[in-house]
Amino acid sequence: MADIAVSRAGTVNGAGGRTSLHRLMQRKSTVAFLMALPLITVIVLLVVYPAIYSLHLATLNKSMERFVGFGNFTFLFGRETFWLVVKQSCIFAITAVVFKALIGFVVAHFVHNIPSKGQRKWRGMLLVPWVIPPAMSTLAWLWLFDPSYSAFNWILALFGIDPVPWTGDAYWARFSVILVNIWIGAPFFMIMYLAALKSVPEQLYEAAAIDGATWWQRIWYVTLPMMRNIIAITTLFSLIVTFANFDIVRVLTAGGPLDHTHVFATWAFRVGIEGGDIPLGASVSLFMVPILAVAAWFILRDITKRGNEA
Amino acid sequence: MTHNVTRRRVTKTALASTALVGMPFVHGARAAGSISVGFWDHWVPGANKATTELVNEWAAKEKVEVKIDYITSQGNKLLLTIAAEAQAKSGHDIIAMATWDPADKADALEPVNDIMDALIKQNGTVNGTVEYLGKQGGKWLAVPATVGSQIKGPCSRIDLMKKHAGIDVQAMYPAGSPPKADDWTYDTFLKAAEACHKAGHSIGIGLGTTSDSVDSVGAIFHGFGADLVDAKGNITVKSDNVRQALDYFKRLVAFLPPDAPAWDDASNNKWLVSGRGAMIMNPPSAWAVAKRDAPQVAEQCWTHGMAKGPKGRFGPFLPFFWGIWNFSKNKAAAKSLVTFLSQPSSVEKMVVASGGYDLPSFSKLTTLPVWANAEPPKGTLYHYANPHDHQTLSIAAAPAPPKIAQQIYRQGVQTKMVVRHFQGESAEKTIAWAASELEGFMRT
Known part of the structure; x- marks a missing residue:
C-alpha cells in the first residue's frame, strides 16, 4: 500500500533532490524503518545506551576517575x-x-x-x-x-x-x-x-x-x-x-x-x-x-x- | 568587532529600561526561587506530615516554592535515588542520606561548615559517630537529620528479664534518673541470654546481613575493641580482641533463636511483638507496633542501654543526614531550609510526631519531654536518647575509613564471621577469611 501511495507522489515532483528522497521513501524498507523508529529509539535509550555505559563503567577504578581496562575483572x-x-x-x-x-x-x-x-x-x-x-x-x-x-x-x-x-x-x-x-x-x-x-x-x-x-x-x-x-x-x-x-x-x-x-x-x-x-x-x-x-x-x-x- | 549604535537600538533600549524600572515589584510565592527536597519516607504514620508542615512554614516565610518527595528506604529506593542523582548530577536540591551515603558521595556534596558551626554553637556538640560519618578532612558534608536517626539499643521485656534472668531493667535504668548499670556487663548479658533461652524466651539478635543484625553485632565487637580495620585503613582483624569477640559470640549464639542467621530487619520486631523474645535491639518502632497490636507486650517493654564490654559500653547509632548537592541550583535556599529544620522547635516537633523514634544528634536536644513521657509503661523511652551519655554511640565497622567501613557494613562481614565461627570454623580460619575480604575492600 505504502509503495503505491508514495510512488504516485514521486511522479508528480520532478526536481532531482526531491525525487531521490521520494525514491527513498518508496522503499518498503524505509517505511518499515520509520515505523519501527519509535521502538528503535526506546531500545537505544533504555538498552543500548545503558549497556555501553555499563561497559564503560566496568573499565573505571572505584572512584570512577581512572581507566583501568580489565583491572576490575x-x-x-x-x-x-x-x-x-x-x-x-x-x-x-x-x-x-x-x-x-x-x-x-x-x-x-x-x-x-x-x-x-x-x-x-x-x-x-x-x-x-x-x-x-x-x-x-x-x-x-x-x-x-x-x-x-x-x-x-x-x-x-x-x-x-x-x-x-x-x-x-x-x-x-x-x-x-x-x-x-x-x-x-x-x-x-x-x-x-x-x-x-x-x-x-x-x-x-x-x-x-x-x-x-x-x-x-x-x-x-x-x-x-x-x-x-x-x-x-x-x-x-x-x-x-x-x-x-x-x-x-x-x-x-x-x-x-x-x-x-x-x-x-x-x-x-x-x-x-x-x-x-x-x-x-x-x-x-x-x-x-x-x-x-x-x-x-x-x-x-x-x-x-x-x-x-x- | 564593531558596535553599530543605531537610532532604533537606542529607542528600544530606552523603552525596555523604562518598562523595567517602572514595573511594580511583585513579592510572589516564588520570589526566592524554588527547591526540591527528597526526604526519607518515615515508617511512623503521621511523621511525614510534621515535616511537611515545617517545610511549608519555612517556604511561606522565605517565599520559596518547595517540592517534597518522600522516598522510601524499602527496597533501597532512597539509596538508588541518591546513586542516580549523584551520577546524573541532577535531581533534588536537598536529599536525605543514610549513615554511609555522605562519605560515599562526598565529591558531589556542598560543604555545610557554615550551617554546622552555627548549629553546634546553638544546639550543642554532636557525637563522634556523626562526625565520623558526616565530616571529611575538616569539611562537613551534610547536616545530621533528626528524622530517621536512631539508637538501636536493647528493648527488654520487664517481666521476662525479671522472672528468668533475675534482672530488674527498670531499676537498672530508672526513668528520670541516671542509669545504675555498673553490673550490666557482657557476662551478665550472656547469663541472661542463657536463662531466657532455657525458659523459651531467647534474646533476639539477628545474624543476617541487614542493618539491625550488623548494628547489634558491631556494637558488641566495639565492646571488645575488636576493630577489623583501624582509622588509617590498616587491616587489624588478626588481633586478640577479635578472637575474644568471636569466642564470646560462639557462646552467645547458642542461646539466640536458631534461625538468627536468616533474620532480616523485620524479624526482631516480630520476635518482640509476638511475645516470644525477652529482649531485642531496636529503636522504639517495635514497641510502637506492640502498643497497637499487642498492648500486653508493650506495657512490659523498657528501652535501655547496652551492656558493657571489656573496652567500654557501645550503643549502635545510625544517624540520617540532609545533604545538599553541589549541583543544586538554589544552595542558599537549601541551606536556609536545613538550618530551619535543625532549630530546636522544629526538632521537637519531628520527635513528637515520630512518637520519640527520631533522634536529634545535638547534645542539648537529647532530653526532650517526649521520651520521659512516653508510655506504657511510663518512662519506657526515657533512656532511649542516651540522656546521661551513658554509652558511647557507635556504628559497626568504625573506625575504618568510611569508604572501607561501608563495605564491611553492607557485606555484613562481622555477622558472617560470627556465623562461620559458630558453625564450627576455627577462629583462625574465620579471621583469615575476613582478612581476605577486607583486602578486597581496600580498592581505590
Missing part, C-alpha cells in the same frame, strides 16, 4: 566470594531451567490432553504464577519460609517433623530460591510447549500409531523432534533470564546466609550500589555476557541451520 578473579557467586549462579540457573523445562513439558502434555472445552480454564490457572509480579509472589513465599513463623514448618510440626531452616541454612536456602524460580517460570515453558504441541500435525501420530509406536516412541520420534526449535529457544531465553534473576533472591534471602544464595545481579547490587563500588558492580553484572552470547550464538545457529534444512 582481574581483581574479581582473585576473590573467593566472586567464584562462589559464579558457582551459585550456574547451579541456580541450570537447575531451575532443567526443572522448569521438565515440569513445563509434562504439564503441557496434561493440558493438551484435556478436552478443548475445559482447557482454557486450566491454561489460565496454570499461568497465574507467571503472571503475578515476581517480587509480590516471592513475598508470599517469604512468609511461607519465614525463619520464625514458617507456614510450612507449622504443617510439618503437625506431623511431628522438626522445623526446616528454609532460608537459614545454606543448602535449604539454595533449594528455596530455586523452588520459587521454578514455580514462577514453569508456566512459561508450559505455554510455549503447549503451543508447539498444538502445531504438531495429528497425521504424524496417526502414522506412528499405524506403525505400532509405543507412547514413549511417539514422544521420542515425533513430539520431541517437532518441538526441538521451540525447546531450544525457550531454554535459551529462560537461561538468560534466570542468570539475570534479581528479585527472587533479593526478596527471599538477600544472598544469605553467608553469601550462599547470591547470584550475579544480587551480588552486583550489593557490591555496586550498597557497597559504593559501581565499577566493580558493573563488572560483576557483565561477567556472564560473553558466555551467554556464545551460548546464544550456537543455539541460534543450530536453529537457523535446521530451519534451512526444513
Whole structure:
C-alpha cells in the first residue's frame, strides 16, 4: 500500500533532490524503518545506551576517575566470594531451567490432553504464577519460609517433623530460591510447549500409531523432534533470564546466609550500589555476557541451520 | 568587532529600561526561587506530615516554592535515588542520606561548615559517630537529620528479664534518673541470654546481613575493641580482641533463636511483638507496633542501654543526614531550609510526631519531654536518647575509613564471621577469611 501511495507522489515532483528522497521513501524498507523508529529509539535509550555505559563503567577504578581496562575483572578473579557467586549462579540457573523445562513439558502434555472445552480454564490457572509480579509472589513465599513463623514448618510440626531452616541454612536456602524460580517460570515453558504441541500435525501420530509406536516412541520420534526449535529457544531465553534473576533472591534471602544464595545481579547490587563500588558492580553484572552470547550464538545457529534444512 | 549604535537600538533600549524600572515589584510565592527536597519516607504514620508542615512554614516565610518527595528506604529506593542523582548530577536540591551515603558521595556534596558551626554553637556538640560519618578532612558534608536517626539499643521485656534472668531493667535504668548499670556487663548479658533461652524466651539478635543484625553485632565487637580495620585503613582483624569477640559470640549464639542467621530487619520486631523474645535491639518502632497490636507486650517493654564490654559500653547509632548537592541550583535556599529544620522547635516537633523514634544528634536536644513521657509503661523511652551519655554511640565497622567501613557494613562481614565461627570454623580460619575480604575492600 505504502509503495503505491508514495510512488504516485514521486511522479508528480520532478526536481532531482526531491525525487531521490521520494525514491527513498518508496522503499518498503524505509517505511518499515520509520515505523519501527519509535521502538528503535526506546531500545537505544533504555538498552543500548545503558549497556555501553555499563561497559564503560566496568573499565573505571572505584572512584570512577581512572581507566583501568580489565583491572576490575582481574581483581574479581582473585576473590573467593566472586567464584562462589559464579558457582551459585550456574547451579541456580541450570537447575531451575532443567526443572522448569521438565515440569513445563509434562504439564503441557496434561493440558493438551484435556478436552478443548475445559482447557482454557486450566491454561489460565496454570499461568497465574507467571503472571503475578515476581517480587509480590516471592513475598508470599517469604512468609511461607519465614525463619520464625514458617507456614510450612507449622504443617510439618503437625506431623511431628522438626522445623526446616528454609532460608537459614545454606543448602535449604539454595533449594528455596530455586523452588520459587521454578514455580514462577514453569508456566512459561508450559505455554510455549503447549503451543508447539498444538502445531504438531495429528497425521504424524496417526502414522506412528499405524506403525505400532509405543507412547514413549511417539514422544521420542515425533513430539520431541517437532518441538526441538521451540525447546531450544525457550531454554535459551529462560537461561538468560534466570542468570539475570534479581528479585527472587533479593526478596527471599538477600544472598544469605553467608553469601550462599547470591547470584550475579544480587551480588552486583550489593557490591555496586550498597557497597559504593559501581565499577566493580558493573563488572560483576557483565561477567556472564560473553558466555551467554556464545551460548546464544550456537543455539541460534543450530536453529537457523535446521530451519534451512526444513 | 564593531558596535553599530543605531537610532532604533537606542529607542528600544530606552523603552525596555523604562518598562523595567517602572514595573511594580511583585513579592510572589516564588520570589526566592524554588527547591526540591527528597526526604526519607518515615515508617511512623503521621511523621511525614510534621515535616511537611515545617517545610511549608519555612517556604511561606522565605517565599520559596518547595517540592517534597518522600522516598522510601524499602527496597533501597532512597539509596538508588541518591546513586542516580549523584551520577546524573541532577535531581533534588536537598536529599536525605543514610549513615554511609555522605562519605560515599562526598565529591558531589556542598560543604555545610557554615550551617554546622552555627548549629553546634546553638544546639550543642554532636557525637563522634556523626562526625565520623558526616565530616571529611575538616569539611562537613551534610547536616545530621533528626528524622530517621536512631539508637538501636536493647528493648527488654520487664517481666521476662525479671522472672528468668533475675534482672530488674527498670531499676537498672530508672526513668528520670541516671542509669545504675555498673553490673550490666557482657557476662551478665550472656547469663541472661542463657536463662531466657532455657525458659523459651531467647534474646533476639539477628545474624543476617541487614542493618539491625550488623548494628547489634558491631556494637558488641566495639565492646571488645575488636576493630577489623583501624582509622588509617590498616587491616587489624588478626588481633586478640577479635578472637575474644568471636569466642564470646560462639557462646552467645547458642542461646539466640536458631534461625538468627536468616533474620532480616523485620524479624526482631516480630520476635518482640509476638511475645516470644525477652529482649531485642531496636529503636522504639517495635514497641510502637506492640502498643497497637499487642498492648500486653508493650506495657512490659523498657528501652535501655547496652551492656558493657571489656573496652567500654557501645550503643549502635545510625544517624540520617540532609545533604545538599553541589549541583543544586538554589544552595542558599537549601541551606536556609536545613538550618530551619535543625532549630530546636522544629526538632521537637519531628520527635513528637515520630512518637520519640527520631533522634536529634545535638547534645542539648537529647532530653526532650517526649521520651520521659512516653508510655506504657511510663518512662519506657526515657533512656532511649542516651540522656546521661551513658554509652558511647557507635556504628559497626568504625573506625575504618568510611569508604572501607561501608563495605564491611553492607557485606555484613562481622555477622558472617560470627556465623562461620559458630558453625564450627576455627577462629583462625574465620579471621583469615575476613582478612581476605577486607583486602578486597581496600580498592581505590
